[in-house]
Every structure is written in C-alpha cells, then in structure tokens.
Amino acid sequence: MSEQKKIKVTLVKxxxxxxxxxxxxxxxxxxxxxxxxxxxxxxxxxxxxITKVAYLVKCEA
Known part of the structure; x- marks a missing residue:
C-alpha cells in the first residue's frame, strides 16, 4: 500500500x-x-x- 498524502496546517490567527x-x-x-x-x-x-476555518489557518501540501 502507498502512504497517504498529508497536508501541513498552521494556525496563523x-x-x-x-x-x-x-x-x-x-x-x-x-x-x-x-x-x-x-x-x-x-x-x-x-x-x-480546513475549508471551514480557512480564514484562521495556512495550508501547504
């Protein structure tokens, strides 16, 4: 099995x-x-x- 993709999420606000x-x-x-x-x-x-709190966080693939 391949490893699942991850997203980096940072709280900026x-x-x-x-x-x-x-x-x-x-x-x-x-x-x-x-x-x-x-x-x-x-x-x-x-x-x-992430979509719900997009105004609070920053995302990187």
Missing part, C-alpha cells in the same frame, strides 16, 4: 472571538496555539474542516 464550531474544527485538526503546525491526512473530513 487567534481563536479569540471565533465561533465555537470553528474552534472545535481547529482543535479537531490538532492545532493548539498560534503558529502551531501539524500534518494531517488528506481526507475529505480534514479538507472540510
């Missing part, structure tokens, strides 16, 4: 003043604080969360 579902998406992606970067699998679920 503060969560203060954001909606609770958006904060939940950020936590679901594994991001904890500003400028924290994680690698997540490139799945439709993760892409949906």
């Amino acid at each position: 503060s969560l203060i003043g954001t909606k609770a579902p958006h904060r939940a998406c950020v936590r679901g992606l594994g991001l904890r604080r500003m400028h924290h970067t994680v690698e997540v699998l490139d799945t439709p679920e993760n892409r949906g969360m």
Whole structure:
C-alpha cells in the first residue's frame, strides 16, 4: 500500500472571538496555539474542516 498524502496546517490567527464550531474544527485538526503546525491526512473530513476555518489557518501540501 502507498502512504497517504498529508497536508501541513498552521494556525496563523487567534481563536479569540471565533465561533465555537470553528474552534472545535481547529482543535479537531490538532492545532493548539498560534503558529502551531501539524500534518494531517488528506481526507475529505480534514479538507472540510480546513475549508471551514480557512480564514484562521495556512495550508501547504
């Protein structure tokens, strides 16, 4: 089996003043604080969360 593709996601904007579902998406992606970067699998679920909070995060393939 080939290894699944990953996406690097970085939190670049503060969560203060954001909606609770958006904060939940950020936590679901594994991001904890500003400028924290994680690698997540490139799945439709993760892409949906990234799209929802696109104004808070930066993505790299």
